[in-house]
């Protein structure tokens with residue numbers, strides 16, 4: 136397999152989610168009926184659009200050079216330089232902003248609960264500072280649901296919530312900011328990769344069922360990318376012949392395979408009246424063309440020992456961002472993910488999504 140193919144596996148998801156919401160948005164902008172009325176987002180830094188800005192954490196991105204590609208040239212709290220995704224900055228507000236100042240009307244189109252460094256497990260990402268783990272994101276969502284019910288009445292609120300798409304992209308930090316950080320977390324001494332994947336999946340299964348109890352009926356669950364190819368991990372563990380840390384990719388593969396089975400179980404369970412789909416992020420990135428990307432083993436911004444894996448404040452950036460797969464030492468550039476993001480929405484290969492893609496999910 137060509138080197139860049141392996142490397143592109145690092146493509147992450149935030150991206151995909153942002154692009155998907157831009158697709159949904161475009162349909163709206165074109166005067167066509169909106170495919171779904173609302174979009175709720177759960178996850179980590181790959182989806183965070185500002186929830187970490189006021190937390191005490193190193194996992195935020197509300198400083199230069201993050202946001203360098205945004206129209207106003209300023210950071211917005213998104214981790215990647217993801218400007219071209221095309222939807223207005225405020226279309227899906229971060230919960231942090233909405234909870235304090237937002238009218239409930241803004242929540243009717245969806246809310247973003249994602250938080251940098253967050254994981255499926257409460258403790259994942261703890262060494263990065265404050266963050267909002269998946270359990271707490273679900274608690275925040277419960278608060279939004281209550282407000283929507285107060286506003287619309289139970290019947291109309293349920294009708295609305297049943298039609299929304301719910302995006303869940305979580306688990307990366309349970310590996311890179313937990314299991315594969317043995318100096319701070321005991322997990323890898325206690326559990327084999329297989330046992331650990333099982334623990335994560337059991338927790339995530341409960342979390343997805345909670346979402347279902349909150350009236351979610353259309354749920355997109357993203358598999359993890361090739362986390363062993365992240366420059367920060369390669370720096371820490373050393374590369375195998377693949378250019379990546381094989382043992383990390385192997386551990387993540389166990390999780391991804393299990394996640395697909397979990398989605399299948401949920402869909403086949405008659406007490407759960409919802410449709411879940413699995414997006415094969417790794418598979419999509421392994422089979423997509425690299426476009427202009429030539430640099431996959433280095434960050435595009437200056438990273439110091441203290442700032443790693445993030446850019447240093449006001450540091451230099453590379454001049455040609457479209458040639459880089461990674462923006463900082465952990466988060467992909469727009470160039471890296473936009474090439475494949477579309478396939479989460481409209482599958483190109485049968486392996487891209489299971490049992491079908493987001494476009495079809497939206498039409499149900």
Ligand SMILES: *[C@@H]1O[C@H](CO)[C@@H](O)[C@H](O)[C@H]1NC(C)=O
Pocket residue numbers: 257270271274
């Ligand atoms: C994780 O945090 C939630 C609160 O968000 C709490 O209810 C739960 O008991 C915690 N789980 C563990 C295993 O500590």
Ligand SMILES: *[C@@H]1O[C@H](CO)[C@@H](O)[C@H](O)[C@H]1NC(C)=O
Pocket residue numbers: 286287288291
């Ligand atoms: C619920 O929806 C119906 C039909 O769209 C509408 O007539 C009614 O006023 C709504 N109820 C509330 C409380 O908004």
Ligand SMILES: *[C@@H]1O[C@H](CO)[C@@H](O)[C@H](O)[C@H]1NC(C)=O
Pocket residue numbers: 373374375376381382
């Ligand atoms: C990957 O590299 C590590 C460290 O050099 C080595 O111990 C391990 O056996 C290699 N794994 C594979 C699958 O080659």
Ligand SMILES: *[C@@H]1O[C@H](CO)[C@@H](O)[C@H](O)[C@H]1NC(C)=O
Pocket residue numbers: 344400404405406407
């Ligand atoms: C279906 O889901 C219910 C409720 O979450 C659970 O108790 C049951 O074991 C599941 N059934 C199967 C066949 O997985």
Ligand SMILES: *[C@@H]1O[C@H](CO)[C@@H](O)[C@H](O)[C@H]1NC(C)=O
Pocket residue numbers: 297352408
């Ligand atoms: C399942 O959900 C669909 C769509 O939300 C709804 O039309 C149907 O009545 C539900 N069925 C049950 C058994 O709850």
Ligand SMILES: *[C@@H]1O[C@H](CO)[C@@H](O)[C@H](O)[C@H]1NC(C)=O
Pocket residue numbers: 391392395415417418419421422486487
């Ligand atoms: C993901 O896609 C690849 C092919 O692109 C396939 O080999 C792999 O089995 C798929 N993974 C899952 C969990 O479906």
Ligand SMILES: *[C@@H]1O[C@H](CO)[C@@H](O)[C@H](O)[C@H]1NC(C)=O
Pocket residue numbers: 427454455457458
């Ligand atoms: C930037 O990358 C593009 C696409 O690979 C290439 O056409 C262009 O010449 C590059 N520009 C610079 C300044 O390197």
